[in-house]
Ligand code: ATP
């Protein structure tokens with residue numbers, strides 16, 4: 001019997017620093033699992049990282065580290081295409097056409113743009129504004145069916161769908177409509193210091209996030225300092241107890257226990273015991289990944305070869321889409 005065509009996945013992560021626990025739970029953790037079922041393309045979004053000022057040497061280092069961390073977290077280059085965004089120039093070629101098919105008003109509504117321009121008022125650049133068009137290009141260029149991301153990217157995904165649909169209607173059916181794939185558990189891991197804010201690798205307070213490279217000692221200390229509340233009861237209530245609920249989400253993801261079971265486990269115990277258990281679940285999950293990461297990162301030549309092969313494989317798909325789009329919009333081809 002002929003095998004059903006596998007659905008295609010595309011996702012990206014910015015090399016703006018070391019990945020956080022939020023990146024891991026919201027995105028990376030799912031990527032490895034999805035390889036079982038889907039044809040996967042995973043990308044280090046270095047061009048997107050340029051929308052915020054980067055130190056060139058640090059960006060270069062973070063890009064290779066990001067690739068090594070993805071490999072350590074289980075991305076298998078024999079099954080998936082792992083590449084760096086800027087190594088496939090077609091993305092920026094398609095980006096221009098999509099920019100010309102996206103309205104100023106649509107981009108103005110993007111909350112990430114509003115948040116980031118408020119955070120960096122001295123650098124509200126045009127790239128930050130048109131960022132979602134490049135993200136749409138990343139996705140549409142591979143005709144991705146599914147895009148696994150954290151909850152914060154949902155709005156960008158919706159815009160990608162609108163851009164795709166409009167292009168298909170204006171010209172002729174060209175792009176697959178991508179579906180967001182957002183897992184309910186851990187779609188948004190919160191800052192440990194301000195649990196109403198998303199955990200973010202670019203936060204200035206290092207106690208607010210757990211990095212995937214943090215030592216067991218650092219992880220334990222950060223969880224012990226995590227902001228909770230004065231009730232002293234481990235109980236899920238995201239409105240009134242966002243800190244405790246966030247810790248419960250993390251614990252639930254890593255132990256597979258449901259909230260009701262966690263509440264029962266810590267009934268009558270203080271936050272001290274609870275925080276220690278949460279920290280331990282993170283330490284145990286990260287330990288093997290960290291060992292792999294150190295091993296892989298030490299072999300730069302290997303990482304670079306994976307990325308070279310990945311870019312070549314990605315470009316074979318992407319270049320065809322770009323050529324098609326350029327033809328459809330009327331750019332002269334000789
Ligand atoms: P930055 O702090 O530089 O804005 P970031 O930490 O938000 O970066 P991105 O590279 O923008 O990370 O995101 C990579 C992936 O991780 C995306 O799919 C995003 O939705 C997901 N993600 C980021 N932060 C979280 C979080 N706190 N909880 C769940 N998922 C998250």
Ligand code: LTN
Pocket residue numbers: 010011012013014045048134135138139147148149153156
């Ligand atoms: N915007 C995403 C990173 C990203 C991405 C993509 C995610 C860039 N291109 C394509 C999914 C698909 C972010 O995490 N901030």
